Amino acid sequence: MVVAVLVGVFYVAGGWYFSGRIQSGGLHLDVSTGVPAYDLTVVAVTPTSVTLSAPGDVPTAFTQPSAYSLMWDGGSAHVGPVDVASDAAEVTRPLTDVVGTPLTVGTKVALERDWYLQDPKASLGLDFSTVSVESPLGGMPAWYVPASGTTWAVMVHGKGGLRREFLRTIPLVHGAGMPALVITYRNDLGNPQDPVPQFGYGATEWPDLQAAVDYATSHGAQKVLLYADSMGASVTAAYLQHSDHVPAVTGIVMDAPMLSFSAAVDLGASRTSIPVVGLPVPDSLTWTAKQIAGKQYGIDWTALDYAADSSWVTVPVLVVHGDADPTAPLATSQRLASANPDRVTLV
Secondary structure (H helix, E strand, O other): OHHHHHHHHHHHHHHHHHHHHHHHHHHOOOOOOOOOOOOEEEEEEOOOEEEEEOOOOOOHHHHOOOOEEEEEOOEEEEEOOOOEEEEOOEEEEEEEEEEEOOOOOOOEEEEEOOOOOOOHHHHHOOOOEEEEEEEOOEEEEEEEEOOOOOEEEEEEOOOOOOHHHHHHOHHHHHHOOOOEEEOOOOOOOOOOOOOOOOOOOOOOOHHHHHHHHHHHHHOOOOEEEEEEEOHHHHHHHHHHHHOOOOOOEEEEEEEOOOOEHHHHHHHHHHOOEOOOOOOEOOHHHHHHHHHHHHHHHOOOOOOOEOOOOOOOOOOOEEEEOOOOOOOOOHHHHHHHHHHOOOOEEEO
């Protein structure tokens, strides 16, 4: 009897705790999105390299073998993969493209995954205009980059993302003759918030994408290619499921798509330990936490699994996904491709 009570307490308390983690990590709106966290310090700098130190809570990107933008108050640069890592708290990276105020020892800086930090004109030399897409919640700003064709690329960023994440790929669609409409949607920095102030993984955001597609077709688009990153894939799939304004969509590109919020929570839980005891989180506790979170925060886990119900796949889809993705499980993209072998190409 005592054992049963203790087990029950463990699951209720643990499920309640981890349901809070689901809310804070997956649903909570981060009002600091787009505001750099200057949490690194320059300890040495030359014309071609910079050595950075990190506080005790080292950012994930700090030692990653990737290239990043480096930002500080009044300036920016590009840094290459880690050159020298003397310990976990100090790294040296190649330094290029310094602009703005000089980078000096003691400067507080931030690593930023977006390579381009401005707009299509300043970053790429491409003419553009900022237009307003009228969604059910009001005007949502979008970049419009003109091109010669009549197939538009409507580009949908991921959770908490910014339009500038597509500055890497705008040259590709522009080079193919496709005008680009790089949209924002509810809960983005500066945009209207959803009446329920949390990320909806497509369930609430899809009308904003519908409004963007309507904007494109009313301004000359004869066909539409949807290009979605991460949670933008959830928004795209929900739009295709629920909207009757989809005939113009003739193709989809998805980069590291978030196709199942439930599977993403499972992946995160598999990389998490139980506080104090340090043991792995059992699947049964993750399930309990998801049931509690579903009741607390109004999550319909089944409806947010776009890989399980892929009836929205009616046009060719190209999915690009890495097997080291720590957030969106590759398995969901594999499920989508297996269920739709004639329409989905997975790279």
